[in-house]
Amino acid sequence: MKNNNIIFLVIIVFFLSAHKLHACSIFCAVKKGEVLAAGNEDWSDPFSKIWIRPASAGNYGSINLGHSDYQIQAAINEHGLFFDFAYIPKVEGKNNINKTRFDGNLFSEILDHCKTVNEALAYLKKHQYESSTNQILLADATGNSVIVNQDIILGRDGSNYQIITNFNACEINTGNYDCKRFQIIDEGLSNTDSISIPLFRQLLSRTHQEGTHPTQYSYIFDLKRGNIKLYSFHNYEDAISLNVQKELSKGYYIQNLKDLFPITFEEEYFRLHHKDSLKQSVLKEIRSKGVEKGLAYYSTYKKKYPKAGSYPFVLWDIGADLVMNTWSKETSGKPFDYWWHPQKYLHWETKDISVNNALAVFNQLEEDIKGDDLRQYIGVYEMKAFIYRLLDNRDKSKQYLKKTLNVATEETGNYHRAKYILDNFE
Numbered sequence: 001m002k003n004n005n006i007i008f009l010v011i012i013v014f015f016l017s018a019h020k021l022h023a024c025s026i027f028c029a030v031k032k033g034e035v036l037a038a039g040n041e042d043w044s045d046p047f048s049k050i051w052i053r054p055a056s057a058g059n060y061g062s063i064n065l066g067h068s069d070y071q072i073q074a075a076i077n078e079h080g081l082f083f084d085f086a087y088i089p090k091v092e093g094k095n096n097i098n099k100t101r102f103d104g105n106l107f108s109e110i111l112d113h114c115k116t117v118n119e120a121l122a123y124l125k126k127h128q129y130e131s132s133t134n135q136i137l138l139a140d141a142t143g144n145s146v147i148v149n150q151d152i153i154l155g156r157d158g159s160n161y162q163i164i165t166n167f168n169a170c171e172i173n174t175g176n177y178d179c180k181r182f183q184i185i186d187e188g189l190s191n192t193d194s195i196s197i198p199l200f201r202q203l204l205s206r207t208h209q210e211g212t213h214p215t216q217y218s219y220i221f222d223l224k225r226g227n228i229k230l231y232s233f234h235n236y237e238d239a240i241s242l243n244v245q246k247e248l249s250k251g252y253y254i255q256n257l258k259d260l261f262p263i264t265f266e267e268e269y270f271r272l273h274h275k276d277s278l279k280q281s282v283l284k285e286i287r288s289k290g291v292e293k294g295l296a297y298y299s300t301y302k303k304k305y306p307k308a309g310s311y312p313f314v315l316w317d318i319g320a321d322l323v324m325n326t327w328s329k330e331t332s333g334k335p336f337d338y339w340w341h342p343q344k345y346l347h348w349e350t351k352d353i354s355v356n357n358a359l360a361v362f363n364q365l366e367e368d369i370k371g372d373d374l375r376q377y378i379g380v381y382e383m384k385a386f387i388y389r390l391l392d393n394r395d396k397s398k399q400y401l402k403k404t405l406n407v408a409t410e411e412t413g414n415y416h417r418a419k420y421i422l423d424n425f426e
Contacts, residue, residue, distance in 0.1 A: 024086040025181045025207045026074075028223075029161035030143030031195045035223040037139050038200045039074055039084045040234070041216050042209040043067060046271045047280055048216050050230075051254035052247055053333035059112040061248040062333075063228065065219065065257070068276065070324040070336045072108060078244055079115040080141030080223040083107055085134045086164045093132060093150040102127040104344060105337050107136065117144040124148055130340070137164045141223040161189045181207040197222075197229060201236050208234040214270070217257055232257060233267035252332040254325070278308055279317050286322070291357040294318075295364055315368070316379055319361035322354045323387065338386070342417045346424060350390050359387045374407045378414045381407065385418065398425060 028037035041048070045067040055061035055078060062077040074084035102109065106127055114120045117140045128150075129136075135149035145162045147154040147169040154169050156162055163185050167177040188203045189195070200220045208215040215234040222228070226244035240260045258267070271277060278301060286294030298315070301308070324336040330350060338345050362384050369376055385400035401422045408415035 023166055023181075023209050023213060024084070025163075025165050025185060025204070026084045026086055026137045027161060027163040027185050027189065027200075027203070028082070028137060028139040028145050029189050029195045030145075031160050031193075033224075034195050035080075035139075035141055035143045036195055036197070036200055036220060037076075037082045037084075037137075037223055038204055038218070038220040040204050040208050040218045041065070041073055042213050043216050044213050044274075045069075045276065046216055046233070046258070046267070046274050047276060048257040049254055050257050050260075051328065051333045052250065052252055054248055054251050056332065060115070061244075062111050063242070063244055063247055064333060065217065066335075067216075068321065070328055072105075072111075072335050074219065075107075075111055076221050076223070076226075076228070076244060077111045077114075078226070078248060080226060080244075081111060081114055081116065081120065081138075082140070082221055082223055083111070083136050083138045085131075085136050087133060087166055088135050088149060088168050090132045091149055091151040091168055091170075095148075095150050095152055096128040099126060099128045101130070104341055105335050106130065108335055110138075116140045116142060117146055121146065121153070124153060135164055135169055137162060139223060163189070201229070201231075201239075204231070205234070205236045210234065230257070230260065232261040233264065233270070235261075235264055235267070238262055238264075252329070254328060254333070275308070275313075276317070279314055279321070282314070282318050283321055286318070286357055286361075287354075291360045294357075295361070315361055315365040316383070319358040319365065319383060322358035322361065323383070323390075326350055326352045326354045339413065339417075342420055343424070345386070346421065346426070348390060349392055355387055355390050359384065359391070362387065375409075378404060378408045378412070382414050382418055385421070389421075394425070398422065401425075 023042040024040060026039040047068040049066055049068065051064050053062045053064060060077045060079060062075050064072045064075045066073045076082045106123065106129065110120045110123050114123070117138055120138055129148055132150050135147060137145065137147055139145035145156055147162055147164055149169060151168060152170050163182055165179045165182045167179055171177045184206050185203050188199065192199060197220055204218045208218070218231040218234065218236070220229040228242040228244065230240040230242065231238070238261055282294050282298045285297040327336045328334070330352070362380055366377065366380050369380070381400050381404040385397050385404060388397035388400060401418045404414055404418040408418065
């Protein structure tokens with residue numbers, strides 16, 4: 001049970017530090033009237049998603065790319081404003097001095113309300129950029145772009161392109177970095193008279209990653225025309241073409257990226273042997289046959305393959321996915337950021353059957369743990385408190401919030417979220 005103790009103590013830390021193994025390559029350029037942006041998303045999660053956030057009152061529509069945690073990694077809105085994130089070592093935070101903390105997801109807000117980089121800068125000059133271990137490339141249809149992290153807001157300074165990989169952009173001008181991917185893209189963009197889809201595809205191919213954290217998907221955005229080229233699992237032969245306006249006209253939807261592409265042996269092999277393959281199979285069973293059938297499937301699988309079935313995140317991830325997917329549907333694709341902004345969820349209630357299914361999953365997990373060390377229940381107690389509140393069972397929610405406080409230490413996010421919600425319980 002020792003491994004379980006450790007995992008449930010750090011279950012939320014896993015989500016907060018998920019970017020640490022990214023090795024993404026992101027770049028944009030403007031030349032001879034063309035404005036293109038592109039990126040390779042390098043990560044271990046092979047269940048990437050695409051979802052549409054249609055325009056609503058006061059909000060622009062957008063197309064979003066991300067992983068199975070329902071967090072936006074890259075996005076483009078209906079006006080051609082684009083962003084993507086890349087992991088960097090922790091920075092000092094000099095760019096956050098004298099700025100206010102934004103009460104929500106800052107870049108989702110920017111995508112909803114800004115047409116250009118200049119409009120986005122009005123937010124960025126006023127509000128703190130929260131992550132100390134990520135930087136972002138922001139570009140628009142006019143050809144303007146900036147790089148943002150907690151240390152700097154960096155414009156192009158006369159160049160016609162910008163690149164981010166996985167070192168602090170503060171080092172670009174000093175040359176104090178060692179990144180072959182950056183050098184390949186830099187050379188490719190500096191030694192050309194024009195930019196094009198074929199050139200960007202070539203640069204993506206030359207900088208893709210394999211191994212345990214391969215390039216899961218790649219994209220090229222034509223920011224002026226709103227056209228998109230998507231590629232799956234560093235296969236640059238098969239491309240999917242989308243148009244932003246056409247996709248937005250379909251309304252909200254969320255889809256696994258892999259379902260858009262023909263099957264390749266390497267990609268299918270990677271998915272089938274990935275630890276989250278069981279999670280995806282159980283979710284499919286729950287959604288098609290009900291939670292009892294899904295849990296029975298999990299139980300049978302666990303008996304047949306004890307090593308895979310004992311992976312402690314499986315049931316927790318399944319229950320959390322059911323909740324996050326419900327939030328995504330009911331908010332037309334807003335990122336699920338309860339971990340950072342629990343105040344936004346104080347008044348969310350739902351009758352979606354998926355939330356009842358999630359409760360059944362966490363009930364099963366609570367029964368399965370049966371550990372001597374109560375700390376391994378932290379993540380389960382907090383999520384059950386969250387779900388009971390969604391279902392308007394206030395007494396049960398308070399009960400599990402108190403249980404969370406009893407087993408979580410004060411330095412954990414679980415403790416602070418539970419205390420905040422209990423203090424603001426209505």
